[in-house]
Amino acid sequence: MGCVVFHYDMVGYADHQQLAHRAGSREHMNTKENWGYFSPKAELWLQTIMGLQTYNSIRALDFLLSLPEVDPKRIGVTGASGGGTQTFILCAVDPRPAVAVPAVMVSTAMQGGCTCENACYLRIGTGNVEIAALFAPRPLGLIAADDWTKEMETKGFPELERLYTMLGVPERVALWAFLQFPHNYNYVSRTAMYPWFNEHLGLGMEEPIEERDFEPLTREELTVWDDEHPPPPGGDEHERALLRWITNDTRRKMTALVPKGAGSLDRYRQVIGGAVDVMIGRRLEEIQEVAWEDRGQATVDGFLLKKLLIRNVAAGEEIPAIGVVPRPWNRQAVIWVTRTGKQGLFDGPGRLGPAVKRLLEGGTAVLGLDLFGQGEFTNDGKPLAKQRLNSDRHAYAGYTYGYNHPMFAQRVHDILAAVKMVQARWAPDRIHLAGLDGAGHWVAAAIPQAGGAIGRAAVDTAGFRFADVEAIDDAGFLPGAAKYLDLPGILALAAPTELWLAGEGPQAPAVVRAAYRAAGVPEKLTVCNTNREARASAAVQWLLR
Incomplete structure (x- = not known):
């Protein structure tokens, strides 16, 4: 299809092993100083794996847009399951994506089972359908399967349709429900995604778009690490050092907000007051x-x-x-x-x-x-x-x-x-x-x-x-x-x-x-x-x- 594709490992997967994906609460990391993720201290500073993963998604987008061959106005994002969560979260907080296809994740039922999909305050009084709706009026395609998304045709998608209709672009939201399949991003689901990107990224390809046969890459071919580029250090000490740096950086930024006059008091109320809200x-x-x-x-x-x-x-x-x-x-x-x-x-x-x-x-x-x-x-x-x-x-x-x-x-x-x-x-x-x-x-x-x-x-x-x-x-x-x-x-x-x-x-x-x-x-x-x-x-x- 002629697109530049950036496919990255989420925290704790494949080459990304500096931090564990679902480490959970660990007594030895629940300390008053030099704590780790999932600890009370980390939560009191809103330091979460989901936050880190979302930051990584934003930085991945930054990298893509630094490439001269990438058109910054034609950026698409897609992913399934936890990748679907990252798709609609990234598209909710970042204005740069032009089209999105979060697969088998947006629904009114289960909202995300992994720690990388959950964070304090994220879904109080709301849910994935409303978060995905933040992408409007940009083109949003959704894929459902025989999982927690199976009721999207009657619960969630009609509301999205009304939103896009109210905004005057009803054609920019779509749902493909393949309920004959379990939780997946299989070939059938992908054949719905390809023409959506083709249309809304202006690729001009003749349809139908069919995948060519391919041989999966080996582990050795997929990894980015080798003798000249060894993996960076990880483990508990790296985790502690990372959160220590984030904490100190945050403390510096928050302290800089301490008001010095009427103008800075307004800014203090905007940031600190907004957080308290x-x-x-x-x-x-x-x-x-x-x-x-x-x-x-x-x-x-x-x-x-x-x-x-x-x-x-x-x-x-x-x-x-x-x-x-x-x-x-x-x-x-x-x-x-x-x-x-x-x-x-x-x-x-x-x-x-x-x-x-x-x-x-x-x-x-x-x-x-x-x-x-x-x-x-x-x-x-x-x-x-x-x-x-x-x-x-x-x-x-x-x-x-x-x-x-x-x-x-x-x-x-x-x-x-x-x-x-x-x-x-x-x-x-x-x-x-x-x-x-x-x-x-x-x-x-x-x-x-x-x-x-x-x-x-x-x-x-x-x-x-x-x-x-x-x-x-x-x-x-x-x-x-x-x-x-x-x-x-x-x-x-x-x-x-x-x-x-x-x-x-x-x-x-x-x-x-x-x-x-x-x-x-x-x-x-x-x-x-x-x-x-x-x-x-x-x-x-x-x-x-």
């Missing part, structure tokens, strides 16, 4: 209908407490809560977030905690919540310390968090739903957040996601850092959080919200101070360095001032 996966303005149900009431310390069930209707989520609006009311409300849930409002049976009581006496309404995995969500009322993982493939984080929000993010979702409920039901003049004694990290992430709806926020981080999390099922595990300057990087996104910060020592982290200076409101950042027992009282005093 993905990691948390929800913003306040995205929450549509929030409903609530009264579940009873009781009087404690002279205040009327109402039991509530808050519902994020579209998401199908429920949050048990207790709300107290004192009389008289100063039109202020505090959402009081604790590590134990709404029971953190109390200092024992029938007795409000002194900090909560002081807020109510000051005329401020208070809402306490059972975040996901707290209080009424558990059999014993104790907060969950571990997240549920994919039971079949628990050793790799991407199999769970590629499809499901981490518990940390789910708890932030609950805080945002509570903000929405308070806005709708109580309609206060200002809403404040308080996260103390082990709950500060959730509140820190909720502030920027609330999009300016928070008046003041009291945050006691207790020194928490995502980088210290050592297991992928830990309740504090949030993939990628260490990469984007950890919890201080998220806290910096709070500017210009009034922020009371404890648990960080005598001064706020440098990135937080820089963000408040760049926002022109350094006075809105208050640091508390008192002992742990006195922090709640100090936070309440600051909130009531």
